[in-house]
Amino acid sequence: xxxxxxxxxxxxxxxxSPAPGASGGGVASAxxxxxxxxxxxxxxxAFEELLxxxxxxxxxxxxxxxxxxxxxxxxxxxxxxxxxxxxGVLDRFAAxxxxxxxxxxxxxxxxVDYFLRTSIPTDSRFERAIVAIAxxxxxxxxxxxxxxxxxxxxxxxxxxxxxxxxxVARTIMLIxxxxxxxxxxxxxxxxxxxxxxxxxxxxxxIRRFAGDA
Amino acid sequence: xxxxxxxxxxxxxxxxSPAPGASGGGVASAxxxxxxxxxxxxxxxAFEELLxxxxxxxxxxxxxxxxxxxxxxxxxxxxxxxxxxxxGVLDRFAAxxxxxxxxxxxxxxxxVDYFLRTSIPTDSRFERAIVAIAxxxxxxxxxxxxxxxxxxxxxxxxxxxxxxxxxVARTIMLIxxxxxxxxxxxxxxxxxxxxxxxxxxxxxxIRRFAGDA
DNA sequence: GTCTATATGTGGATAGAC
DNA sequence: GTCTATCCACATATAGAC
Numbered sequence: 001x002x003x004x005x006x007x008x009x010x011x012x013x014x015x016x017s018p019a020p021g022a023s024g025g026g027v028a029s030a031x032x033x034x035x036x037x038x039x040x041x042x043x044x045x046a047f048e049e050l051l052x053x054x055x056x057x058x059x060x061x062x063x064x065x066x067x068x069x070x071x072x073x074x075x076x077x078x079x080x081x082x083x084x085x086x087x088g089v090l091d092r093f094a095a096x097x098x099x100x101x102x103x104x105x106x107x108x109x110x111x112v113d114y115f116l117r118t119s120i121p122t123d124s125r126f127e128r129a130i131v132a133i134a135x136x137x138x139x140x141x142x143x144x145x146x147x148x149x150x151x152x153x154x155x156x157x158x159x160x161x162x163x164x165x166x167x168v169a170r171t172i173m174l175i176x177x178x179x180x181x182x183x184x185x186x187x188x189x190x191x192x193x194x195x196x197x198x199x200x201x202x203x204x205x206i207r208r209f210a211g212d213a
Numbered sequence: 214x215x216x217x218x219x220x221x222x223x224x225x226x227x228x229x230s231p232a233p234g235a236s237g238g239g240v241a242s243a244x245x246x247x248x249x250x251x252x253x254x255x256x257x258x259a260f261e262e263l264l265x266x267x268x269x270x271x272x273x274x275x276x277x278x279x280x281x282x283x284x285x286x287x288x289x290x291x292x293x294x295x296x297x298x299x300x301g302v303l304d305r306f307a308a309x310x311x312x313x314x315x316x317x318x319x320x321x322x323x324x325v326d327y328f329l330r331t332s333i334p335t336d337s338r339f340e341r342a343i344v345a346i347a348x349x350x351x352x353x354x355x356x357x358x359x360x361x362x363x364x365x366x367x368x369x370x371x372x373x374x375x376x377x378x379x380x381v382a383r384t385i386m387l388i389x390x391x392x393x394x395x396x397x398x399x400x401x402x403x404x405x406x407x408x409x410x411x412x413x414x415x416x417x418x419i420r421r422f423a424g425d426a
Numbered sequence: 427g428t429c430t431a432t433a434t435g436t437g438g439a440t441a442g443a444c
Numbered sequence: 445g446t447c448t449a450t451c452c453a454c455a456t457a458t459a460g461a462c
Contacts, residue, residue: 039427055353056269060455072457074428082456137398138351140268149403156405167414170405174391175384177405181394182387185350190362192369192383192390201380209422252445273437285439287446295438433458440451 040078042068044088051089051132056139086136090147093129097151100126104158111162112172112210113203115155119176120199121183121191131184152177163210172206253291255281257301264302264345269352299349303360306342310364313339317371324375325385325423326416328368332389333412334396334404344397365390376423385419 037045046067050059061082065075079085100118107114121127130151136144152173159169182191193199250258259280263272274295278288292298313331320327334340343364349357365386372382395404406412 055351057352061457062455070427071429073430073459076457077427077429080457134398135351138268138348139270142400145398145400149399152399152403152405167411167418170411171388171415171418173405174395175387177391177394178387178389181390185347185358186362186365187355187358190365192365192386198380198383202384205380205384274439275437283445284447286441286448289439290445293439427462429460429462431459431461433456435456436454438451438453441449442447443449444445444447 039068039070039074043070043075043078043085044092047085048089048128048132051135052128056135059135086141086144089129089132089136090143093133093147093151096126096129097154101154101158104155111158112206115159115172115176116203116206117199119179120193121179121188127183130180134180134184165210168210172210175202175206252281252283252287256283256288256291256298257305260298261302261341261345264348265341269348272348299354299357302342302345302349303356306346306360306364309339309342310367314367314371317368324371325419328372328385328389329416329419330412332392333406334392334401340396343393347393347397378423381423385423388415388419 043064046064047059050063050067061072061075064085065072068075079088104111104114104118118124118126130148133144133147137148155176156169156173159172160166163169163172179191179193182193193202256277259277260272263276263280274285274288277298278285281288292301317324317327317331331337331339343361346357346360350361368389369382369386372385373379376382376385392404392406395406406415
């Protein structure tokens with residue numbers, strides 16, 4: 001099984017036991033049988049999931065190891081410390097945000113439309129990473145804060161190019177921030193915007209608003 | 214701000230020693246000599262400050278006690294557990310949010326103006342409480358999440374009354390949420406909106422926008 | 427590369443003196 | 445009401461076998 005691209009790190013795809021006690025197990029989220037990801041990636045996924053779905057405190061080495069289907073020692077072979085684990089998710093995020101900005105620039109309905117629609121709560125890998133990093137940022141990790149600040153700056157840049165007026169761009173940015181805040185902090189049912197209709201309406205509203213700014 | 218009403222809890226304003234080793238010490242933040250607050254309130258202040266200025270992890274019983282100028286044992290006399298400590302800040306918040314909603318309704322320039330202007334980063338007692346509670350919410354405290362959700366619901370109600378259009382109201386809500394998200398997560402210098410001019414412009418923009426909605 | 431101990435530190439909470 | 449001393453749980457990290 002060719003473990004595919006992008007993933008740096010180890011080799012030996014040989015044995016790889018199925019991982020017993022773990023809940024979520026190893027493979028991706030849904031879809032096809034998919035290629036079994038490396039233990040290293042499973043660990044990062046587990047860490048991200050625990051951060052995003054539970055809390056920073058819940059993401060202990062024990063819990064991460066269990067969810068990834070490895071032992072604590074096994075985990076620490078790949079990531080020598082919790083810091084290293086955080087660095088791992090930040091590294092993956094760096095790639096994701098690059099992709100997102102490219103997609104935003106290339107979006108058929110324009111960056112504003114793209115930005116707003118992808119700010120609505122989903123269960124995408126990207127959103128999970130952002131929420132996870134927001135948790136690290138709340139836990140006073142300066143690298144996580146910088147990563148969020150940098151991402152925000154870059155989104156803002158693209159928005160600014162798209163709408164012209166800097167104030168309108170910043171306002172749209174704040175709306176997106178607000179949506180993430182809702183996702184990250186509130187009980188799921190309480191988001192200010194929920195369904196597709198809401199977001200359609202919002203996009204229409206902003207478009208009108210940005211147009212005559 | 215006259216400390217005055219709303220505060221339930223103990224009596225005995227009598228002795229209250231000056232608290233030695235503590236850093237920030239006991240009295241309020243600035244202004245007049247002020248009445249020496251009870252140890253109980255100093256503890257809550259310390260807890261809130263550590264949550265808001267640092268992180269949930271930093272707000273240990275040891276750290277809270279030190280900042281409040283009491284021993285750990287002394288702290289635990291007033292709040293038997295960390296849960297109780299959290300409940301304490303949530304209780305105080307309940308009073309603050311009531312006041313804020315009343316002020317919002319009575320604001321001379323209207324609720325929208327009030328809401329947006331008070332969502333900008335300041336160092337008010339109210340904001341500190343919100344950020345502290347946001348930290349607790351991120352740490353998966355369900356009561357904190359509910360408190361935020363409830364506050365949001367009530368703000369939204371007032372906004373809705375003021376602007377008519379529910380979608381516009383929700384959009385304004387999201388902008389306010391975005392500002393808090395910025396305050397709570399990002400390095401201070403990175404807020405999307407910073408100075409008075411920014412907020413003046415934003416208010417003008419939203420007003421135009423809400424007007425012809 | 428992965429596992430099972432084990433060492434070490436620290437946070438929350440109790441007991442009981444003053 | 446406040447303090448000191450102590451207990452216990454648990455999280456990070458190390459050591460070394462397989």
